Amino acid sequence: MVYLGLDLGTKTLGISKSNGVIATNYKTLRHDEDYDYLIDELKKIIEQENVNKIILGYPKNMDNTNSKMTDIVLEFKKKLESKFNLEVILEDERLTSIISNDVLIQGDMSRKKRKKVVDGVASVVILQSYLDRR
DSSP states (O other), X not given: OXXXXXXXXXXXXXXXXXXXXXXXXXXXXXXXXXXXHHHHHHHHHHHHHTOOEEEEEEOBOTTSOBOHHHHHHHHHHHXXXXXXXXXXXXXXXXXXXXXXXXXXXXXXXXXXXXXXXXHHHHHHHXXXXXXXXX
């Protein structure tokens, strides 16, 4: 089983991959809210990597209420399901950016470099959280 982990942000999409045990960073795509572009790029990855399931970060506020990004992610989930006919599972992503930044800081990475990779690392945290729980 091949899993793809996604962390959708306002400017980037962090992507991770796993064969079911350990999640690894795959790549980060930049976008200007062009979700059709992201779908096209994901199509290539899904076909190339024979992906079976998508784990999508689900952004909620700390008090468990929805945010503007929650609605965008739910719409993106619908697009993914209709385009790829794959199961898309929502995974709570609260604190993933904080965890990712902490890991990168511990690795002594500069702020400038962290900014470029934090979304990919967040997608790893999202996917690994799902894998660890199942």
